[in-house]
């Protein structure tokens with residue numbers, strides 16, 4: 253990533269919420285507005301004891317009696333490191349983010365969905381209670397989601413898929429997820445989470461994504477990153493000019509088929525002077541278009557794996573069941 257030149261355009265190459273020091277970077281330390289009433293907390297505690305403590309532990313530290321050997325492990329609520337957020341890398345999640353995870357669960361992990369068993373009120377109470385585990389040095393504040401997450405995706409076409417593959421190569425997603433998306437890239441074996449446990453990159457060819465497979469969910473995942481894991485945040489990185497990239501630096505590491513795709517992608521990138529001609533609104537639209545390009549490419553990795561699954565799940569509306577609308 254460091255091989256992309258620092259340009260005059262706002263490409264922020266800081267992967268601010270990497271696992272190295274999650275406490276320092278991943279926690280919003282503004283003053284507390286823990287405004288749950290004591291009744292809510294009391295009710296929430298009752299729900300928590302019955303339904304959550306076995307995995308997440310009485311102390312909320314993820315060390316419940318059932319947690320031993322679970323991978324991924326139940327979340328430790330004391331550290332303020334949360335994976336499933338609509339908020340920027342380094343922030344705590346919103347209440348809505350937490351409620352959504354508790355309602356729908358995390359597919360392919362031990363975290364069940366609770367919406368059929370618990371009422372809305374019980375879920376909101378238990379979420380308030382889990383928030384109370386956060387250690388004193390970090391506080392819940394009013395947290396805003398990234399505003400552009402409400403945008404809707406354009407239809408995929410061959411140009412957008414070409415550019416999406418280009419970004420996948422440029423941002424070196426393949427070093428972890430592999431060229432084919434199966435999660436077996438060269439760095440895959442060495443990855444650790446923020447608690448020094450081994451962690452594997454997601455297999456992107458299996459559309460049962462933990463963080464959701466709808467276009468909006470996938471875009472959210474790479475814009476916000478999965479805090480506490482090596483999956484970085486790629487916010488503010490999608491306005492790139494030809495001149496920012498030294499082709500040779502990248503091409504040497506790519507197999508010959510990918511070299512051709514990458515070269516093709518570079519020739520179609522705008523130059524500095526093209527970008528300078530754009531208004532701020534046009535630049536913003538280009539950024540969002542490029543983000544969707546990567547989304548469509550990631551989804552196409554799963555399409556190759558299972559055409560039938562892709563067909564039934566390519567309509568975002570019909571995905572709400574799996575993808576936690």
Ligand code: HEC
Pocket residue numbers: 299300303304305306307308318322324325326327333334335336337345350353354358361362363364366378379382462
């Ligand atoms: C059978 C074990 C189990 C039970 C019971 C359970 N969880 Fe979880 N929970 C997990 C696991 C495992 C994860 C981690 C999933 C991941 O990393 O993708 C998790 C993740 C979460 C997250 C996601 C946090 C984030 O990083 O975004 C929340 C919130 C959560 N659990 C709340 C609850 C609540 C509230 C209850 C009770 C109503 C509960 N869990 C019950 C196992 C469990």
Ligand code: HEC
Pocket residue numbers: 324335419420423424425426427428429439443451452453454460461462463464470473474478481482483484486546550
């Ligand atoms: C340093 C290694 C690394 C790089 C680079 C990386 N990822 Fe990831 N990614 C991971 C890991 C590890 C996970 C799984 C985290 C977990 O277990 O929850 C993941 C998870 C994901 C998920 C979530 C899948 C799910 O089940 O919801 C998506 C989508 C994803 N990555 C896409 C990308 C894209 C696109 C890029 C490049 C822009 C990228 N990743 C770059 C390591 C990486």
